[in-house]
Amino acid sequence: MKEITFSEALGEAMLEEMQRDPTIFTYGEDIAKQGGIFGAYKPILGKYQDRILDTPISEEVIFGSALGASLAGMRPVAEFHFADFLFTGMTAVANQIMKFKYMTGGQGKIHLILRGPDGISKSAAAQHSESIETLFMHIPGIKIIVPSTPYDMKGLFKTALKADDPVICFEHKMLYAKKGPVPEEEYYIPFGKADIKKEGKDVTVVTTSRMVHESLKASEQLAKEGIDVEVVDLRTLVPWDKELVLESVKKTHRLVIAHETWRRGGWGAEIAATVQEEAFDYLDGPIMRVGAKNVHIPFSPPLQDFVVPDYNSVINEVRKVLNV
Amino acid sequence: MQYDKEFLIGFYRTMVRIRNFELKAEELFLQAKLPGFIHLYIGEEAIATGAMANLRKEDYITSTHRGHGHMIAKGADVNKMMAELYGKETGYCKGKGGSMHIADVSIGVLGANGEVAGGLPIAVGAGMAIKMQKKDSVVVSFFGDGASNRGAFHEALNWASVYRLPVIFLNENNQFASTERVSETTSVQNIADRAVGYNIPGVIVDGNDVIAVYEVVKEAVDRARSGGGPTLIEAKTYRIKGHFVGDPVLYRNESEVNEKWQFEPISRFESTLFEMGMITDAEKESIWREAEQEIKNAVNFAEKSKYPEPESALQDLFESDTGYDY
Incomplete structure (x- = not known):
């Protein structure tokens, strides 16, 4: 067992799966050069520069395009920057991503991930601190992962990167720097197992x-x-x-x-x-x-x-x- | 440009097939045979027809709530379309979507869409995929004049321009966003003018002239396939019918509609074909009869099909079977 941080665990999951699957790519705000505000993408930087994109601040397209890209055969991982900003592009999530498969009678494989930080930090106030995971449990159509440790983060995210359904991942800001044991060997954690x-x-x-x-x-x-x-x-x-x-x-x-x-x-x-x-x-x-x-x-x-x-x-x- | 007879007759046939589908859908709705809402494409057939003649099977489109014409022109199965309008299990969406959510991912139709401008971000995503896969496919995103006032339109055009994506934004300006006139709700006279703000070509075309639409879209598709990025095309047309079947249409006069009907695309193109000596009365008759028969068969197929089992409402949310109940 090695000790790594929560954000390093996310980076390792991405790196391992990107090596395995060339259709995985990721985009969002402040990730391609900065490695994400909390550094989660630093392990990828310099390795897959053509598969990690900085985007305009256009949430409806960040989320809606993930649906289009997955229908066209890719596995997009779109970052929402802060959970609060899911609302900014929420129609693309709730009206498009979460409904597409059902309302078309099961067509397409919507293998996409929306991920990013949620929860409080040190006085970020009302528009950068929300936890809104309940909304996505209330509305049918997306799987929700809410990891608490580096071990769970890596194992659940690797499963998400192989899933054929939309997944949303909430990563608590106060956890990114937290360290924990993660095995050297590869592992996956199935959804629905507490x-x-x-x-x-x-x-x-x-x-x-x-x-x-x-x-x-x-x-x-x-x-x-x-x-x-x-x-x-x-x-x-x-x-x-x-x-x-x-x-x-x-x-x-x-x-x-x-x-x-x-x-x-x-x-x-x-x-x-x-x-x-x-x-x-x-x-x-x-x-x-x-x-x-x-x-x-x-x-x-x-x-x-x-x-x-x-x-x-x-x-x-x-x-x-x-x-x- | 010179076109051979078979090519031009193909345009005519597609438009006539769309028209017949729509006339039948209207009739069935008024007979209370179809649940939900129907938005008709009558008078706008030239846009889907001319545009789609440039596309390959592996090219993508995103459609709108007024999407029957796009589906037919892209090669959809009218039996499955009609069955979906009826809410039958043999429909495209097994009765879960209806007219506004018909899709056929296998032929590149990434969905009609019940949300105005809902398809544009999806089209941009398909464009990103094409670019990452280094293919020469394209995406045509159809949307109405009302959609050009939504944020998604502006986000999508900027994004597609920044990444030079192979997306053709095809605006069907039928002059009405639901019951509101485009001239009263839009800051520009021509929606194509908005292309300037995104540093991409913006082109206006007569949306009731099928050959003109074909040529304008061809130029945009060729540019997109060769890495030249997106184009905004505004096809000016007129919505002959109400927003939906049953719309009381309190916002315009019948005389205006009658005047516009003189320019509807099928009879216009028919005159052109006759002038060019490309069609005979007998050929015209046979095209209409075939289309009527095709739609009649589709209605038959739909009416003979079963309604879905109520319990099937619990299927198709996910590809994997977890997450339905808890």
């Missing part, structure tokens, strides 16, 4: 992305009080690993769902509803949800800290569900 990041018996915390790390931190604190938390990282939201979540809940009888996106209408509500439908008799308490408060991400550090959940928010909800 990963138990920490086993436990008292309460299940279902989470993704940055909140996996916050949940692990919460579990360390709670362990000091004798509370044994199981942290389940879904890794992909479409499809999501219902079997593993139900299995975990049947073991712990308690469930907390933790995400950075807004609590109201967040994907945690979908998980909660499904679990009470299918495992109601196993629950020993209400299902609790951790999510951002229902306002935009504010600028000033104390304001951002108040709105966005962290490990303390997880601890609070775990206490509620355990009544301690």
